[in-house]
Amino acid sequence: MPKLEIKNLHVKVADKLILNGVDLTINDGEVVALLGPNGHGKSTLLNAIMGNPNYTVTEGTVHFDGQDVLAMSVDQRSRAGLFLGMQSPSEVPGVVNADFIRAAINARSEKPIPPIKLFRLIEKASKEMAMPLDLSNRNLNEGFSGGEKKRNEILQMKLLQPSFAMLDEIDSGLDVDGIKIIADQINKETKSDRAFLIISHYARLYDLINPTRAIVMINGQVVVDGDVSVIQKIDNQGYEWLAHEKGIKIDKKQTKVTSLGTCAIKESI
Numbered sequence: 001m002p003k004l005e006i007k008n009l010h011v012k013v014a015d016k017l018i019l020n021g022v023d024l025t026i027n028d029g030e031v032v033a034l035l036g037p038n039g040h041g042k043s044t045l046l047n048a049i050m051g052n053p054n055y056t057v058t059e060g061t062v063h064f065d066g067q068d069v070l071a072m073s074v075d076q077r078s079r080a081g082l083f084l085g086m087q088s089p090s091e092v093p094g095v096v097n098a099d100f101i102r103a104a105i106n107a108r109s110e111k112p113i114p115p116i117k118l119f120r121l122i123e124k125a126s127k128e129m130a131m132p133l134d135l136s137n138r139n140l141n142e143g144f145s146g147g148e149k150k151r152n153e154i155l156q157m158k159l160l161q162p163s164f165a166m167l168d169e170i171d172s173g174l175d176v177d178g179i180k181i182i183a184d185q186i187n188k189e190t191k192s193d194r195a196f197l198i199i200s201h202y203a204r205l206y207d208l209i210n211p212t213r214a215i216v217m218i219n220g221q222v223v224v225d226g227d228v229s230v231i232q233k234i235d236n237q238g239y240e241w242l243a244h245e246k247g248i249k250i251d252k253k254q255t256k257v258t259s260l261g262t263c264a265i266k267e268s269i
Contacts, residue, residue, distance in 0.1 A: 003028050003164055003195045004049075009060035011041075011048045018044040020220035022060070026164075028193040031186075033206050033231055035199075036217035037239055037250065042199045043087060045217070046166045050084040051077050064164065079108055083162035085153040087169045087199075092140040097152070098122060100140050101159055108160070125155045130181055146173035154185050165189070167198045171205045183208035203235045218242060219251050 004026040011019035019041050026032055036042050048055045049062060051074040062069040069077060092100070101122065106112045113121075126133045129151045141149050150170050157165055167186075171179045179202070186196065186209050200206060206214075206228070214231050216224035218239070223246055224230055233241065242248050 003030075003065065004197075005061075005063045006049075007061045009045075009048065009062065010058045011044055012056045012058055013044060013054060017058075018055075018220050019048065022217075022220070022222055024215065024222055024225075026195050026197060028163075028195055029190070030213060031190055031196045031198065031209060031211045033200070033211040033214040033228070034197055034217065035214060035231065035234060040251070041217050041220040043168050044220075046084055046168050046197065046199070049077075049166065050074065050082060075107065078104075078160075078162075081163035083157055083160060083165045085150075085157060085165065085167040085170045087172065089141050089149040089153055091142045091144075093142055095140045096136075097138055097140045098136040101136075101156060104156070104160055121159055122155075125158045128158070128185065129155050130177075131155065147175065147178050150174055150182070151178065154182055158185065158189070162194070164195045164197075167196065169199050169201065171200055171202055176204075179205055180208065203231060206231050216242070218248055223248055 004024070006022055006024040009019050009022040010017065022041070022045060024045075034042050034045070044055060048057055049069065051069075051072070057070055064077075064080060064082060067080060069080075069082075072080065098118070102113060102118050105118070122136045123133055126136065131148065131151050135144065135148060135152065138144075141152065144152065150173060153167075153170060171182055174182065183205055186198075190196065190209075198205075198209070198211070211228055211231070214224070214226055214228055215222050216230065216234070216239075223242060239250060243250055
């Protein structure tokens with residue numbers, strides 16, 4: 001049985017159709033790179049799977065481990081094993097980072113986690129993420145740098161141990177060392193049967209994590225499902241080759257992205 005199975009998914013945002021019939025299957029242990037120009041549905045897909053109320057599913061199905069995802073509340077999706085590392089994590093005044101993590105862990109457990117065990121887990125994960133331990137005692141993401149917010153998302157993923165992790169530009173805003181730390185942790189987690197769906201505009205991250213597949217979304221649909229050679233082709237040629245090879249008319253009103261290589265971080269490496 002596939003880990004995640006999406007059929008004919010249509011999604012609107014503010015009455016505008018963004019996803020226009022997405023079909024996608026991801027199995028246990030797969031690390032799938034999700035590419036495509038800005039504004040063509042990648043983040044919409046992840047938010048719709050996770051249940052963001054700003055995204056309205058108008059047609060189609062999403063099943064996770066055989067369960068009907070669209071019938072679940074957001075917290076039920078999380079407890080079932082879905083996780084979304086956000087592109088722009090919100091600051092939450094008044095909610096201590098460690099308290100947030102404890103509540104999330106306890107929601108998945110029969111018994112509350114002992115405080116000393118939680119401390120040790122956070123301490124270990126913070127070291128692995130090269131994050132100051134005192135961030136765990138601060139309000140969730142409040143005053144965090146962009147890089148600290150992204151590392152904190154991965155720290156949460158490590159502690160919650162989801163079976164399917166979606167990462168939305170988790171590497172944006174990070175320097176080269178930060179990207180390597182994120183990649184190392186993703187590689188560590190892929191040793192289990194955990195599946196990943198990862199959005200990035202930086203070929204550098206994909207070079208470090210070696211995805212098992214690459215899919216491309218154009219105009220709200222999956223138009224390419226192939227191996228990692230697709231990433232290199234986009235890095236070299238942009239997305240225009242799809243217009244010629246696949247006969248696709250790319251809507252350019254929402255994007256000027258030409259290739260992965262236009263990213264500043266990649267150019268600096």
